[in-house]
Amino acid sequence: MSDRLRAFYGQVVAVAVALAIGAIIILMVDESPAKVFVTLVRGAFGDQAKIAGTLLQTTPILICGVAACVGLRGGMFNVGIEGQLFLGGFAAALVGFALPLPSGLHMIVALVVAVLAGAAWVSIPAYFRTRYNTNEVVSTILSNYVAVLLTSYFTIFLFKRPGGWSETPPILPSAYLPEIFSFSRLNWGLVVGLVLAVAVAWLFRHTARGYSASMVGSAPKFAEYGGIDVKRQGFIVLLASGAIGGLAGGVETLGVHHRFMEGFAPGFGFDGLIAALLANGSPIGTIFTALFFGALRSGSLLLEVDTNASREIITVIQALIILSVSAQVLMKRRGDSTAGERRWKF
Amino acid sequence: MEILANLVNVALIVAMLRTTAPILLVALGGSFTTKAGIFNIGLEGQMLVGAFFAVLGSIWSGSAFVGVVCGVAAALVFALIFAVLVVSFRANEVVVGLALNILAGGMTISMMKAIFGTRGSIVGQGIVGLPKVQIPGAKALLGSWAPLISGYTPMVYVAFLAVPLLILFYKRTRLGLYIRVVGEKPEAAEALGISITRIRYIASLLCGLLAGLAGAHLSLGYITMFTENMSSGRGFMAVAILIFSNGDPFKVLAGCLLFGFADAFSLRLQTFGFPSYLILAVPYLVALAALFALSYRSRPKIIRETVETMRRLLAAEKTPAAEPEKTLPR
Numbered sequence: 001m002s003d004r005l006r007a008f009y010g011q012v013v014a015v016a017v018a019l020a021i022g023a024i025i026i027l028m029v030d031e032s033p034a035k036v037f038v039t040l041v042r043g044a045f046g047d048q049a050k051i052a053g054t055l056l057q058t059t060p061i062l063i064c065g066v067a068a069c070v071g072l073r074g075g076m077f078n079v080g081i082e083g084q085l086f087l088g089g090f091a092a093a094l095v096g097f098a099l100p101l102p103s104g105l106h107m108i109v110a111l112v113v114a115v116l117a118g119a120a121w122v123s124i125p126a127y128f129r130t131r132y133n134t135n136e137v138v139s140t141i142l143s144n145y146v147a148v149l150l151t152s153y154f155t156i157f158l159f160k161r162p163g164g165w166s167e168t169p170p171i172l173p174s175a176y177l178p179e180i181f182s183f184s185r186l187n188w189g190l191v192v193g194l195v196l197a198v199a200v201a202w203l204f205r206h207t208a209r210g211y212s213a214s215m216v217g218s219a220p221k222f223a224e225y226g227g228i229d230v231k232r233q234g235f236i237v238l239l240a241s242g243a244i245g246g247l248a249g250g251v252e253t254l255g256v257h258h259r260f261m262e263g264f265a266p267g268f269g270f271d272g273l274i275a276a277l278l279a280n281g282s283p284i285g286t287i288f289t290a291l292f293f294g295a296l297r298s299g300s301l302l303l304e305v306d307t308n309a310s311r312e313i314i315t316v317i318q319a320l321i322i323l324s325v326s327a328q329v330l331m332k333r334r335g336d337s338t339a340g341e342r343r344w345k346f
Numbered sequence: 347m348e349i350l351a352n353l354v355n356v357a358l359i360v361a362m363l364r365t366t367a368p369i370l371l372v373a374l375g376g377s378f379t380t381k382a383g384i385f386n387i388g389l390e391g392q393m394l395v396g397a398f399f400a401v402l403g404s405i406w407s408g409s410a411f412v413g414v415v416c417g418v419a420a421a422l423v424f425a426l427i428f429a430v431l432v433v434s435f436r437a438n439e440v441v442v443g444l445a446l447n448i449l450a451g452g453m454t455i456s457m458m459k460a461i462f463g464t465r466g467s468i469v470g471q472g473i474v475g476l477p478k479v480q481i482p483g484a485k486a487l488l489g490s491w492a493p494l495i496s497g498y499t500p501m502v503y504v505a506f507l508a509v510p511l512l513i514l515f516y517k518r519t520r521l522g523l524y525i526r527v528v529g530e531k532p533e534a535a536e537a538l539g540i541s542i543t544r545i546r547y548i549a550s551l552l553c554g555l556l557a558g559l560a561g562a563h564l565s566l567g568y569i570t571m572f573t574e575n576m577s578s579g580r581g582f583m584a585v586a587i588l589i590f591s592n593g594d595p596f597k598v599l600a601g602c603l604l605f606g607f608a609d610a611f612s613l614r615l616q617t618f619g620f621p622s623y624l625i626l627a628v629p630y631l632v633a634l635a636a637l638f639a640l641s642y643r644s645r646p647k648i649i650r651e652t653v654e655t656m657r658r659l660l661a662a663e664k665t666p667a668a669e670p671e672k673t674l675p676r
Contacts, residue, residue: 025453029460077440124638134641135589137387137440141582142637145630153623270448277441310459315452322445323427326437 011278011325018320025316031309040314043302044295052184053301056256058294059186060085060248060265062193064272065279065286066200067244072281073204074237075217080125080140081245082269083147084118088246089253090151091117093260094159096171096253103174110175111250118246119239121147126238130231136238144269152262167261177255187255193290196244197283204283213237245269267315271297274318278325293318358610360493364568365613366606367502368393368560373584373591373598374508375556380593381516382549383529387443388428390581391450392554396421396561398454401473401572402461410474410566417565418558424450425554433546451575458572467573475570476500476563501563508556512595525549557581583633590640601636608632 023033044054064081071078092114101109125143128134152166161169177187204210215223216233224230252265271293278292279285296318300311372393379386396417403416424446431437455465462468476499484496516522527535528545535542560580565572583605591597612628 025456029456031460079444128638128641132638132641134638135385138582138586138589139634139637141387142579142586142630142634145579146627146634149623149627149630153621153627156623157621270444273444274448308460310456310465312452312455312459315448316456319445319449319452322441323431323449326441326445327431327435 007280011280014278014325014327015321017324018317021320021324022313022317026309026313029309029313031307036303036307036309036313039303039306040296040299043299043306046302049183050298052181052186054291054295054298055190056184056186056294057297058291059189059193059255060252060268061271061275061293061297062190062287062290063196063248063251064245064269065275065290066193066197066272066283067241067248068273068276069279069281069283069286070200070213070237070244071241072276073217074213074234074241075220076126076129076234076238076241077137078122078140078238078241078245079137079273080122080143080147080242080269081248081272082265082267083140083144084121084242084245085249085252085265085269086147086151087121088114088118088249089264090154090168090249090260091246092175092250092253093168093171096175097169097259100172101174106172106174107177107254110171110254111247114246114250114253115243116246118249119243121246122238122242126235126242129238130235148263151260155260155262161259168259170259171254175254176258177251179255185256187251189251189255192247192251194287196247197287201283248272271318274322277322356491356493358614361610361613362603362606363494363506364498364502364606365609366602367498367505368563368567369580369584369587369605370505370599370602371501371508371560371563372557372581373587373602374505374512374595375553375560376584376588377512377591377593377595377598378525378549378552378556379546380588381529382525382546383532384432384546384549385439385443385585386428386550386553387440387582387585388424388446389443389553389557389584390577390579391443391447392421392424392428392557393561393564393577393581394447394450394454394575395424396558397565397576398457398561398572400558400562401468401565401570404474404566404570405472408472408474410476413474413566414476414559414562417562418555421558421561422551422554425550425557428554429547429550433543433550447581454572455574458574465574467571469571473566473570476566479503499563499567501559501567504559505563506599509595509599516595521545521548579630583629586633586637590637604636605629605632 019037023037026033026036043050045051064085067081067084068078092110095110095113096106099106099109121143122140125134125136125139128139129136155168156166159168161167177189177192179185179187180190202210204214212223212228213233213236215226216228216230216237220230223233248268249265252268253260257264272290275289275293276286278289296314300314303309303313304311372389375392376386376389398417399420400413400417402413404410404413406416407413428442428446431442432439458468459465462471478497479500481496484492488494516526524535524540524545525548527538528540528542528549532542535545561577564576564580584602587598587601587605591601608629612625615628616622616625
């Protein structure tokens with residue numbers, strides 16, 4: 001337990017260091033750091049609606065974060081969650097407006113199709129990664145660009161809403177993810193994310209499949225000697241990660257936008273990856289880091305209104321957090337040698 | 347009619363060389379880190395800050411040259427942070443590289459808003475672009491083919507001249523050799539008393555230098571403007587090239603020319619009315635296809651052995667008594 005506590009302290013210190021550097025950068029762009037941080041907090045938790053807004057932003061980050069966790073634990077860097085999200089979102093919208101089905105069933109079918117779309121999109125990089133050892137980081141990053149352009153093409157040239165601007169027709173109400181409160185667009189997608197995070201954590205801790213996946217991630221040689229089909233396991237891990245990425249897109253489409261449009265989810269995939277890294281690949285931890293990033297995102301909307309700082313300042317802060325988390329591993333390692341043997345070198 | 351076709355061909359090649367230059371520069375930069383055994387996914391970010399600060403410097407000083415220097419300096423700072431974290435702190439190079447890319451994107455947009463009060467792009471504002479270099483006598487020598495060698499911005503020449511220079515650097519200089527040793531056999535380097543840390547720092551900084559030049563070329567070369575995330579994945583394509591070229595300058599050149607061609611050709615397709623979204627995806631698809639098709643270094647043993655046996659058979663048919671393997675470098 002003390003090990004875990006120390007790791008937690010490490011993350012907190014990293015966040016503090018990042019916020020301090022962020023403050024200096026905010027000073028450099030001629031704005032008061034205190035005002036920026038207060039505005040961020042006010043924008044994220046100021047009132048009931050703002051809190052719901054924060055949770056709304058948290059949802060896709062959480063689901064993408066769980067997708068990243070699955071990859072990280074299984075030793076695969078899925079940087080293509082953004083692309084899987086776009087494909088999943090588009091696929092869900094397609095089912096949502098083109099395939100009339102009874103209420104409830106419609107939503108489930110749309111989500112399943114989103115999951116399949118995400119898995120299908122990652123299957124090619126996954127195949128080449130596991131069969132030919134093609135670097136999955138580069139192939140999934142590049143496939144992000146293709147995914148964004150491809151879905152834009154589909155939306156604008158094949159399925160454009162008549163009279164609309166780069167968006168598909170609205171999905172049928174039977175496919176909506178129901179909203180939790182009347183005053184916000186916050187929907188059951190958040191619950192989906194929470195359940196998923198817990199389920200994945202349980203899977204890794206208590207099932208043979210989860211154990212062998214994390215074994216492949218942490219010690220592939222050992223796993224191979226132990227009789228695990230490492231390639232197959234890696235393929236499954238990437239596919240699962242991509243499937244969850246697709247689910248994130250489906251939830252976003254069915255719960256929030258009710259249509260697919262160009263640039264509908266900017267950067268959620270990357271935010272999810274960062275949240276998972278900050279949580280050290282733990283799905284439960286990702287719930288909290290995703291909430292943190294969701295709050296930053298939500299708060300940044302007010303930032304743009306109330307201060308001179310642009311909302312991208314939160315991107316800077318996120319990047320700084322990850323940099324300082326990655327930097328302090330060495331300090332930990334110096335302290336005691338066993339702490340250095342981590343699942344993946346941070 | 348024939349002349350027209352000819353001209354179009356020349357124009358296409360010229361366009362190809364032009365679009366090749368930035369990705370060639372950044373990929374050659376990455377060849378330093380690749381050779382030194384560092385997987386540098388942060389090229390994209392270095393290029394982006396290079397482009398942004400080149401524009402800043404150019405506006406501030408009114409000189410394109412100072413702009414380039416500023417761009418390179420910014421990229422070097424990023425390269426230094428990368429080196430400190432990856433080499434000294436032994437952080438995960440993928441995590442650090444990605445974080446630096448995200449940082450570059452957020453930072454340039456924030457600064458753009460803070461300094462210029464705009465979102466999206468910086469246009470005009472007194473940005474001085476790089477001049478075009480006219481090579482004297484090119485017109486007399488080549489006639490209508492002169493644009494092939496003359497009239498580019500300086501970075502294009504730098505990029506293509508860097509290829510033979512880098513080949514010489516790796517083959518003939520001590521530092522080049524050290525970089526290769528550190529990358530291929532760190533244990534040997536250590537045994538020889540070469541400081542791995544120092545060599546990797548040097549490789550990282552050399553990489554930042556070229557990435558900065560690439561960025562400056564993007565924003566001060568053929569278009570004098572800065573737009574959000576204007577490196578648009580070129581750094582990642584460069585990494586793809588580096589993976590299948592293993593950082594060898596000549597193979598890097600070949601890969602980059604392929605991309606330059608894909609870029610120039612897709613621009614041309616656009617004028618024929620193909621949907622721009624699909625056209626824009628072409629370079630990425632080419633990168634992916636090349637990455638997948640050429641990852642044969644780590645193909646399963648059976649395939650590799652088959653290929654090698656076939657090659658040996660073919661070689662044996664041509665020169666029965668020769669020993670072809672020995673004459674190959676490395």
